[in-house]
Amino acid sequence: MELSELGIEGLKDVLDRGEATPAMVLDSFFRRIDSAQEKVKAFVTLSREQAYKMASGACGTGALDTGILAGIPMAIKDNICTKAIKTTCSSRMLENFIPPYESTVTSRLSDAGYVLVGKTNLDEFAMGSSTENSAFFTTRNPWDLDRIPGGSSGGSAAAVCAGMCAAALGSDTGGSIRQPASLCGVVGLKPTYGRVSRYGLVAFASSLDQIGPITKTVKDAAILLNVIAGRDPLDSTSAPMPVPDFTKAAGMDIKGIRVGIPREYFIPGMDKEVEGAVRAAIKQLEALGAVPVEVSLPHTAYAIATYYILATSEASSNLARYDGVKYGFRAGGKDLMETYMNTRAEGFGPEVKRRIMLGTYALSSGYYEAYYGRAQQVRTLIKKDFEEAFKSVDIIATPTSPTPAFKVGEKAADPLQMYLSDIFTISINLAGLPGISVPCGFTGGNLPIGLQLIGRHFDEETVIRVAHAYEQSTDWHKRRPG
Amino acid sequence: MSANDTYEAVIGLEVHAQLLTDSKIFCGCSTKFGLPPNSQTCPVCTGMPGSLPVLNRKALQFTIKTGLAMNCSIAGFSRFARKNYFYPDLPKGYQISQYELPVCEHGYVEISVGGGTRRIGLTRIHLEEDAGKNIHEGAGTYSLVDLNRAGVPLMEIVSEPDMKSPEEAGAYMRKLRTILRYIGVCDGNMEQGSLRCDANVSVRPVGAVALGTKVELKNMNSFKFVEKALEYEIKRQVNAIKSGEKIIQETRLWDSAAGVTQSMRTKEEAHDYRYFPEPDLVPFMPAETWIEEIRASIPELPDARRERFASAYGLPEYDADLLTSERPLADWFEECVRKGAQPKAASNWIMGELMRLLNEDGISIEGSPLVPAGLVELLSLIDAGTISGKIAKTVFEEMYRSKKSAALIVKEKGLLQISDASELSAVVDQVIASNPNEAGRFRDGEVKLLGFFVGQVMKATKGKANPGVINDLLKKKLSGK
Structure with a gap:
């Protein structure tokens, strides 16, 4: 078995037992990157030299001996600033920007001993659902190279899926972690707004952006959340909330957990295979002891309009x-105005404009x-919908994406169709809630389907607990593209 | 009324005051002035991608302090807003300011003009960040940007349109400056730009209720220019209306060299700032206990102090007003009184000799080489008759220059007052003998010549003679008694 097939937990075991060194681990991942990058195009920048330095402890943090992520190769979405390493946001505007x-988040990962293998592709400034808005290239879905990996954290999701890194960080403004995780068959966790510091995340929409892990397993997501969560004096919107050990939630049973099924999320015209897989997943939760409860989130229909304003x-x-x-x-330009206009006309792509x-x-x-003004009012109503629903349930289950991965170019010409990709994820950002996508099946064409689980504010524990229980009772997460 | 008795002016001022915090409003960079360009910058104040602002609590504290000192109500819930516009000195493409929920609202300050007191309303005081500075040099093919000032905390103090003349506007500005300096939140330096003023001015027929079209005036960087620009603008508007023109809503710049205001942009060209709540900063709710702590830290303010100086020390209003115009000056005076000086005597010396010397040297009272104890010592020497009032002036200046004690100077220079009648008698005899003509006229009844003789004796004793003793001696000897 190749080391690059392992996630964080698996690699930690191997490293702890002394069966491999961080350099050997890295060798395996770079072999994988070397064979897959050309097809998948997950990375904008590879930081090979830096990675080997980090893996040898040459960076001098001492974290390689003690860190919880010692020697774990990770990819970081390229809208998260890394000192002295290019951070492009997949935009011409920042093509050569070195923060x-x-x-x-990356400084906390460094303190935990992680090894940065590279920066991953995204829709320019995280605006999009397919990575087709990257100014450089479109990342391909490892399950089907003719299809998009989802977005905007498509590079991170594809890299994890293809075994080019053990885990990755993405950012989620309207579904940008969960939707690509769903389309690539991996785990994507968007924490509660304020749970993780945004300092160094290049802002798209400040009141919605949140950084989170994209991993091979729910447990790995919990391990990463432990590292990156918590109040940061550099981000005023980061919450002064205690950070529990999230890994403890992975392993608890879910007997008696009330699972809300919002009727507005199972709509006529949605993909039959997606609906079938998600309904089967809910049955599985029931089999594990959870209690399904139908709930209503009446303002769901206004979420997309509200979000896009x-x-x-x-x-x-x-x-x-x-x-x-x-x-x-x-x-x-011949003067200031012309310099502004030319810079922004040439520097930004069409979706950003x-x-x-x-x-x-x-x-x-x-x-x-x-x-x-009106959109802010509707946002409050959407928040209240969830507050109301969470009076009678502990968690809410929905599909992550209305469809599996679509073909490259299929929706690129129709922005409105593209915006609908986020129809099930957007409300969660508007309400500031934590949400996860876990693999819950495959289409007949062997494309992954994701189950979204939504929790109360700062209750990532229940999200992780239910997701982990589900994941461990199925084999979906073990499948990897050929 | 400046321009014409049939029209009156309506004036409101927007004043920007730079806060005296050590670090910037949203990052830890220094606010020090005059350092090499862009040396006081970081990812936050240069607007680097991914950087985030964190509010400097001291800047908020200073704003609340100002609001309390100016009788404002302090908002229980306040937040920042983004003011969006493009300019090279504005690194983020927006200024973090406040819009609908400012820190302070509904205050006032009192000004004294023409012997009366007027209350000028304050609409609001809000907190915001300063921009950097564009530097244009060379042949005009490029400009440079210095971001040291970007992120320095500013308060914007917005008045109601309560002022009716340039004099009132000037008095209001001076009052703001005095209060800001008293409470230690701003150095009030208009020339260096730490206090800046924009004015909104319109004119209307006397007695009219509706306001005329307002014009915004900018670029008035001294108290004098504020008054001059307003005077000019009011005249311009009245003349325009009289000749049948319409006033257009616009922004005009004061050109101090030409002494005129000139159109900069009209309302149609005005920016749409697209204000919206700043999502990178959480709204703040200053705790009641904190506000009370700040209130307790406010020193006695100039108006109250002036009244106390007049009532407690029996000072004339003019003295009380001048002595309380600056807190260190008032402190200096009170230190003298506390050390035993007679208040009016101390006031006279401070307003006269001390201010004269300080002004000559261009230094402020804080830098005065003479300390209150020095003046108190001098006054006690005068009271004890050790030196004459005339000699005291010489001693005073010497104390100021050399920092020596009054007693030492008197001793070293032999300036002791001569009060011994036997010692002075010979001098008086000699003066009378050398001026027989005047002596004769005095005896014939021209008594005002006594002053002449006193002067002659003083001259002969180099001012050291005790005037009382000379008077007695002269009267005695001249009348031949």
């Missing part, structure tokens, strides 16, 4: 800093109340 600072409004402001003055791409325009419009004087 002079480290994000809080709020997220684009924040994005239009967050992306104003890319003006060619201080760093990143600059196009020439579309969202900047939408957001700018929504915030404009005279339209603000009707769009942004």
